[in-house]
Amino acid sequence: MVPRPAILALAPLVLFSLLTAGCDASRPVQVAVGDANLSGLYWEPPKRLSPAVLLLPAQDGKKEDWLPLAIRLQKEGYGVLALDWRGAGGADREAWLADVRAGFEFLRAQKKVDAARIGLIGAERGASAALDFAAREPLARLVVLLAPRPGDPGAAVELPMRDYGARPLLLLAAEEDAAAVDVARRLAAAAQGEAVVAPPSVPAAPLPAEEILAFLQAHL
Secondary structure (H helix, E strand, O other), X not given: OXXXXXXXXXXXXXXXXXXXXOOOOOEEEEEEEOOEEEEEEEEOOOOOOEEEEEEEOOOOOOHHHHHHHHHHHHHOOOEEEEEOOOOOOOOOHHHHHHHHHHHHHHHHOOOOEEEEEEEEEEEOHHHHHHHHHHHHOOOEEEEEEEOOOXXXXXXXXXXXXXXXXXXXXXXXXXXXXXXXXXXXXXXXXXXXXXXXXXXXXXXXXXXXXXXXXXXXXXXX
16 A cells, blocks of 8 residues: 555646646547548647648658657647658659648648648658648748758759748758758759758757747747
């Protein structure tokens, strides 16, 4: 039998656990794309009319890659949807854009999300898909690109910037990733609005949360 003083000492810890349980909990969702479904994880924002972010992994990545960033963003008041792509990375450009569209519309339909304040964050080919989609969708508020790559081999990376317009853009590329640094600089040079090019504060960190959070707080 546990002594009464020990129970009293544990009570505040139990109460704290109960109060905080679920504060960073996601729920699995299925996002329809035509006759197919995308697997996703959704973190609901804590209050109504909150901004939201769509997280798009690298070509061979998965939604779970975003867990540390997604949990941090939800705690800061954002709704978050992390998606898997349909199948392995052989899908064509239009299929990628259809997946992004499905995730974007899912967020717009959520009761606690401000449909006018949705941003996209993508990694590598996911970054290209995020920018291509935002260039077509004026309701996308901003884009954050991690280690950006050209959307198609040999494609001019500057082309989406014409339609992206003056919306803010954050480009994060580690100095040792020469290809990503080159793409980021070319995109920034073609930008019509604010384009921030920065290496992550910790080069080896896959998810530079502080830089991303500061950018979202300033613009979303």
